[in-house]
Amino acid sequence: MVRLAIGIDVGGTKILGGVVDEKGMVLARARRVTPARDPEQIVRMIVSIVEELRRVAAGPYEGIGLAVPGQFDERRGSFVRIANLALMGFPFRSRLEEALGEPVRIENDTNAAALGEWRGGAGDGHKHFIYLALGTGIGAGVIVHGRLLRGAHGAAGEIGHTVVEKDGPQCPCGNRGCLEVFASGGALARRAAELAELRPDSLLATWKREGRGVTASDLFHAADQGDAPSREIVDEAVRYLAVGVNNLIELFDPTVIAIGGGMAQLGDRLLSRLAAAIRLQRPGSPDVSGRLTQARLGDDAGLVGAAAIILQRGDL
Ligand SMILES: [Zn+2]
Structure with missing residues (x-):
């Protein structure tokens, strides 16, 4: 059975989503323009991407990982730093989990891209x-x-x-x-x-x-x-x-x-x-x-890495 996860890369101008397998292959993609200022709209946009991906690629998925341009405080559940997105002070993870009905993992976008390239790109092996x-x-x-x-x-x-x-x-x-x-x-x-x-x-x-x-x-x-x-x-x-x-x-x-x-x-x-x-x-x-x-992965690196956080066995 192929193991799958959904990876979402939330950028300042666009949100990219993908269904990714454990080898780092992207089986389906979706994208949206990032809503300018409203955090609730960002949540809704992510939900709509996840819904689209669920429609086009059959699950089951092991979870949803997000790559975000900031530093997320796991304990407080909000951002300590965030670039180009109106999410400072917003309970991002809990609102997403509420709207998606499942747990999500959040990682800094550069770290996620590193994991993506490591898994299925220039760092493989x-x-x-x-x-x-x-x-x-x-x-x-x-x-x-x-x-x-x-x-x-x-x-x-x-x-x-x-x-x-x-x-x-x-x-x-x-x-x-x-x-x-x-x-x-x-x-x-x-x-x-x-x-x-x-x-x-x-x-x-x-x-x-x-x-x-x-x-x-x-x-x-x-x-x-x-x-x-x-x-x-x-x-x-x-x-x-x-x-x-x-x-x-x-x-x-x-x-x-x-x-x-x-x-x-x-x-x-x-x-x-x-x-x-x-x-x-x-x-x-x-x-x-x-x-x-x-x-090697270009725009896919972040979403592949976000999914890798879910699919990696053991502690990443
Ligand atoms: Zn500096």
Whole structure:
């Protein structure tokens, strides 16, 4: 008998659901737009996804797991931190369990994506694996000895808020010089806007005059074409990212680090630069840049991981 669970990935713009088997295969999918502000509407949307999945894929399911962009306090049953969703202070789990009529498990989205990639993607077969999410923000899900490292408060793996520059610029988290301030998609966009002001003759300034939002992909493309300010931004971000990755390697000694999140779409344009920067920063150590790879599951990682929490035998 194939074991099945429902995994739901609740994002700031979309909610993705899937029926997933124990090998991490997605047998059915459903998606909705995330309701803007009302937590009760978010609950209703999740219920409607679960109902749709139950209609299209025959059960039985062993449970429902959710991936959410925040830190959920198991004891209090509500979020300690939550990004882009109006769920702070809301009794999310109890309302969902009431509406769905069964228990649900809630996991941080980066941790869930790490479990997803570990189960059926880039980390398959590795006992020591890290999923590094590079998007608007930066986070990591760390698997050591075949277990997800959660820490005492479910907050382990927050590599984006490790300090890589003492006295660096202020991060929205309140600290200074966090990796996220230098190397996230948000940081790239901010630096592009700054340099557009300083260099009115640059491609960045032209884009700004055209009212065009600059993406990480634009910047990498312009850098490849030899645009000096874009190159400066990209090189700086990659150097800091390499610091972060080297720190992860020294701390956890993973055999694979998979890059996921929005910036993963840059593919080899990012990976090859990052590998070169990693080598450069470790002149006296063996080359570890080959441990870097691309995440494989794309948008499915979160929901596959959310289902894996239900299907994993023993304690995850
Ligand atoms: Zn920070």
